[in-house]
Amino acid sequence: MGEEAEMGVGTLLIFIAMILVAAVAAGVLVQTAYVLQQQAESTGDQALMEVATGFRILAAYGMTNLSVPEVTDLYIKITLAAGSPVINLEHVIIEVTNGDTDVSLAYNLTGSDVGYFGATQIRDTYPTNDWTTGEPGMTQGDIALIHVNLSANSLSLASQQQADLLIIPKHGIPTYLSVVAPSVLSNTYENLT
Template sequence: MKANQKFLTDNERGDIGVGTLIIFIAMVLVAAVAATVLIYTTGALQQKATKTSKEATQQISSNIVVEQVLGDRGETSNQSINDLLIRLKPDVGTTSIDLRQVIVTIMDSTKRYDLNYSSEGYNSSNTTNTTNTTYTAIAVRDEDMSFSNTTPVLNSGDLIEIQVSANAIQGIVLAPRKTFWLSLNQELGQAVNLEIATPNSFGVNRYVRLYP
């Protein structure tokens, strides 16, 4: 009788040991799966954080500074402005800016025009060389020779002049006391928005200072 009791006790201990082993193995498997999920999630979050920080840096470090906006009347007898001449440069610390990705928007209370870059060339006296919905540009200062008609890229220290002809904004007549809005929308960074009012009189000068 005592032998049977001892056998039953040993058998119960064996069952408990096997059950404990199964639970232990299950815990190890669950921990391994959880560790794999955590490692994958951490890697994905790290990639997203790196991409987000890079995009945020580009957004902050991409900025266009408009130095001057002139109106070219062509002839001093004209009572309206033919061409808009916009001088701009990259801000301090700005990465390279490709004009092919910059949209120039000009609008008044009734008309709006979104203009894209054209590589056809710049002509300060002839406004018929620019097709509608486009603008052209030349380099005023370009020490590293990075800017050309085919690769209009602005680097630090460059000074570029954009020409918007009357053909591109033919629905907007830039006469005296005219208010219009100018926007430069780049691929990265904040858009530049200007509200410009033409002078009360153009006087006898061919070039009219509009901004600043």
């Protein structure tokens, strides 16, 4: 009887050891699945940000210097694309080319300096105001007016001349805009869209 009891205890110990090994293996599998899930969610969030983030152009105007007949300043009315998260204009670059000169512009308050563009908030959507002097953030429904001083950046836009702009957020899809100055520049402000 003692020998059978010893075999039973030995079998029980082996059974308990197998359960412990299975539990450890299950724990490793659960941990691996959790890590993979977190990585997949992070990748999905990044992909969504890259696809959904961007601007939509509502209008583009040019301010003209009638004595020289050329467009000296561009004003671009923008809003966020559908589904876009908040975009801080401090992290946006605007590339402008007129065929002769290419410039890359960063944000500053006035937009009148060389190498910079400015922006003014036209409409803020309640209840979130992400637009402050140092942090010009745009949320869904907001409208901003971007100012590009062409003459300060050695660019000009004579009659029937084309300029191409690329508005590039830190993450997301760049927004392309092509404007052509009218054949006759007779107004202080010309519609370029």
